[in-house]
Amino acid sequence: MKGNFVDRHPALFYQELWSGDAWFRMRGLKQAYGSRYVSSQALVEIRDVNFAYDSRAILKGINMSFPRGKLVAIMGLSGCGKTTLLRHIGGVLKPTKGYVKVDGQVIHELDQEGLYRMRRKMGMLFQFGALFTDMTVFDNVAFQMREHTDLPEEIIRDLVMMKLHAVGLYGTQDLLPAELSGGMARRVALARTIALDPMLIMYDEPFAGLDPISLTVVGELIRRLNDALGATSVVVTHDVQESLKIVDYVYFISNGAIIAEGTADEIRNSDEAFVRQFVHGEMDGPIPFHYPGGDFSKDLGVRV
Numbered sequence: 001m002k003g004n005f006v007d008r009h010p011a012l013f014y015q016e017l018w019s020g021d022a023w024f025r026m027r028g029l030k031q032a033y034g035s036r037y038v039s040s041q042a043l044v045e046i047r048d049v050n051f052a053y054d055s056r057a058i059l060k061g062i063n064m065s066f067p068r069g070k071l072v073a074i075m076g077l078s079g080c081g082k083t084t085l086l087r088h089i090g091g092v093l094k095p096t097k098g099y100v101k102v103d104g105q106v107i108h109e110l111d112q113e114g115l116y117r118m119r120r121k122m123g124m125l126f127q128f129g130a131l132f133t134d135m136t137v138f139d140n141v142a143f144q145m146r147e148h149t150d151l152p153e154e155i156i157r158d159l160v161m162m163k164l165h166a167v168g169l170y171g172t173q174d175l176l177p178a179e180l181s182g183g184m185a186r187r188v189a190l191a192r193t194i195a196l197d198p199m200l201i202m203y204d205e206p207f208a209g210l211d212p213i214s215l216t217v218v219g220e221l222i223r224r225l226n227d228a229l230g231a232t233s234v235v236v237t238h239d240v241q242e243s244l245k246i247v248d249y250v251y252f253i254s255n256g257a258i259i260a261e262g263t264a265d266e267i268r269n270s271d272e273a274f275v276r277q278f279v280h281g282e283m284d285g286p287i288p289f290h291y292p293g294g295d296f297s298k299d300l301g302v303r304v
Contacts, residue, residue, distance in 0.1 A: 043068045043200060043232040044089060048098035051084060058084050059095070060256040066200075071226045071233040073243045075278070076253035082236040085253075086202050089234070090122060091115045102200065120148050123198035123231075125189055127205045131177040137164070137188050138173035144195040163191040167221055183214025187221065194225060200232050201225075207239040215239070219246050240279050244268065252278070 044066035051059040059081045066072045074082050087093045088100045094108040101107070102118060110118060131140050141160045145151055151159070164170045167187040177185055186206065193201060206222065207215050223246040226233040237243050244250070244264040252260040252267070252275050260267065260275045270276060 041068055042066060043103060044234070045101040046085070046088075046098070047101070049085075049088060049095045049100060050097035051081075051088065051093060051095050058256050059088075062098070062253075062256075062258060064251055064258070066232050066234060068232050069226075069230055070248040071223060071235065071246060073235045073237060073247040073250045074253060075237060075240065075243070075250060077278075078238075080253045081256045082253060083204055086124075086204060086234070086236060089200075089202065090119065090124065120196060121199045123193035123196070123201040125186075125193045125201070125203045125206055127208055131185055131189055131192075133177050135176075136173065137169070137175050137177070137180070140177070140188060141173075141192045141195055143192065148196065159195070160191075163195060164188075166194070166225065167191045168217070181214070183210055183217065186210065186214065186218055190218070190221060190225070194229065194231075197229055198231060200234070203233065203235045203237070205237055206235060207237055207242055215242055219243075222246060240281075244279075 042065040044064070046062055046064040049059050049062040050057070062081075062085065064072075064074075074085060076082055084093065088095060089102065089107065091107045091110065099106045099108065103121070105114070105118065107115070107118070132143070135143070138157075138160055141163050142156050145156045145159060149156075160173065161170060164173060167190050169184060169187055169191065172180070172184065172188070177188070180188065190206075203222065206218055210218060219242045222233060222235065225231070235243060235247065244267065247264060249263060250261065250267045251258055252272075254274055260270055260272045262270070267275060268279060270279070
């Protein structure tokens with residue numbers, strides 16, 4: 001075939017996305033196309049973001065930058081503020097202090113129309129996929145195209161098939177979500193997430209509930225699609241080992257504040273006690289095994 005890989009027809013681009021030789025070529029896109037695919041300029045800037053529900057502080061002075069073309073992970077225990085941060089990026093919540101800027105625009109300053117325009121440039125993979133249960137696979141993936149574009153059905157059909165092929169599920173278009181395995185449903189949700197080729201893709205616990213094979217497949221897809229589309233991806237996850245294989249940078253949050261950040265190797269070798277306990281799954285550390293519920297022996301009337 002003639003022409004550069006990314007300059008040929010989009011159908012060929014997605015058709016070759018999953019092939020091995022295409023993957024190696026995509027790894028060279030950063031050098032071949034420069035800032036078209038990767039830039040040091042931040043797509044998302046989070047500056048001194050604070051947020052609270054009434055008097056309960058959730059986020060405390062959060063500062064992050066997500067460079068264009070990079071894949072960034074946000075890790076931490078349940079309830080530490082990870083998903084709340086995604087809601088700020090998507091404009092669902094407004095910070096009590098500070099700001100979130102996406103593509104040069106402060107999110108909480110946008111009016112409703114401006115916010116909707118911005119959201120059309122974002123993709124979101126929800127926990128457990130969140131597919132529409134009464135729609136086929138095809139209609140799930142086509143949903144955004146029908147809602148936000150005026151494309152004719154024949155073009156939508158071609159695009160849906162390309163997205164499904166990109167996640168390895170061409171041929172499942174007539175199935176319902178109930179007929180899919182957990183891993184397949186997650187991949188269909190990923191195809192829906194990239195339906196409009198978003199510049200920013202957010203993943204909320206994309207590995208939750210997956211078997212080891214499906215987990216590896218989804219992880220590889222997240223990395224490959226990020227590089228192939230030239231997107232910026234943000235992954236909120238508890239799955240340390242799989243995430244560290246694919247991400248460019250990691251932020252660790254504890255009690256609403258960033259306690260560590262760095263590359264995958266820097267996180268693996270961190271001296272921060274909480275990070276070490278979290279990464280290596282150690283029982284002993286800053287996070288205690290016992291809930292601080294007092295002395296159990298006193299409740300039993302036993303002298304120790």
